[in-house]
Amino acid sequence: MAKTEGELTWQDIEIGAIATEPGNASQYQTGTWRSQRPTYDFTRCIKCGMCQLFCPEGCVEQNEDGYFEANLYYCKGCGICARECWTRVITMVEEGE
């Protein structure tokens, strides 16, 4: 995509604000909604992937070491992953702390 949403002028708007390129919803940063963020103690992680299955945002990805981690660009801080994690890897902390 040539321009991000923040760079588009009104003249750039396609008729009816139709999106002609697939996948531009991925630009939408839902991470700014967050008041708490997940933190991880990977020493307890068994890589079961439950946090990924339960994440309503679909923002949990495996990092290069195979551990599951939320992409903070999208993570809304709901805390479901922390609640569902069997081995208590995830702790929610207040943003700004």
Add this chain to the structure above:
Amino acid sequence: MGVRKGVEVSIAIGDVVKLANADVIAAYPITPQTHIVEHLAELVADGELDAEFIPVESEHSAMSACLGSAAAGARTFTASAGQGLELMHEVLYVASSMQLPIVMAVANRALSSPLSVWGDHSDMMAVRDTGWIQIVTENGQEVIDNIICAFRIAEDKQVLLPVMVHLDGFHLTHVIEPIIFPEQSEVDQFLPPNQYPLPLDPDRPVAMGDFGPPIIYSETKWAQEVRLRASKKVILDCWQEFGKAFQRHYSPVESYHSEGAKVLLFTMGSFSETAMEAIDKMRGEGKDIGLIRLRLWRPFPFAELRRAVRDADVLITLDRAISFGGPGGAVCSEIKAALYNEAKKPKIVSFVGGLGGRDITVDGFEEIVNRGIEIAEKGSQNEFEIFGVRE
């Protein structure tokens, strides 16, 4: 040349939608629009019109089905009135914002309660901010002509906006008039096939009606506003071309003996024809009076209106809907707004009348004019006066 035949205006609408070769009709019947939908259903069922007729369970669904149809690139028609138009209200905004060229005949009807199936302009005023082009007609011929024009305007690539053609419930929908129908070949020549530039197509997928966060919403709304205002040029061109092809001429603000007249009466819709009779009578008695009628309600024709009224001393307006607790009549308040910054402008006197099917006769218009002149001379404490209410 076309064929002149005596026909009920609602039936004529069905026939002209057939001439326009509509692909999809999705509509729910409601008085006084019912005969339009019935006749279209008949034309499709009898195989006279090769179109999909989608019977829906409500007007909300009717307009929603029209969205899908227009998005697929099909020539789409619907019709509604009063409560039905209100039920589809939220979808009207979607149609204009998504720039889907739907054409709708609106058989203007009063809004409940008390329940009234009869005509006034309450429904038309309630949808004035929905982003549709709104054309107002005075007789059956104008309805037919403007439905043909509406398809051409809506589908023009510089426009791509939905269009409402307003006709007064019963006063127009249920009268039998001699109407000139153009030949099929003439309509085909005037109305090119609909070619929506970005239709739903599995080979070229697009996303329509997306989510628009604060970072983009204002840009989309301004683009929509600029487009609606710019549509006026295409509307004017279309009417000019129509005039050349069919010798019937339309303009955003129509006049009747208004040139140089010091007192002007202002009307909209079918009552204008009765008002003309009143103007003839009063002019015959030596009164210096003319008539201005609004044909294009949206986009509002600011320049044409200012030109039409600037030399008059008094402008007496008639609205057929109340803006409750507000300035009285929506049309009058917009005229006032259009003239506020003008150095030279008439005194404006606002009347509301003709509500819920109540007629205004020639004598009635004469009374309105006389009372209007009296108020213009003496002044009034009220925002507007209601006409014809029993004390």
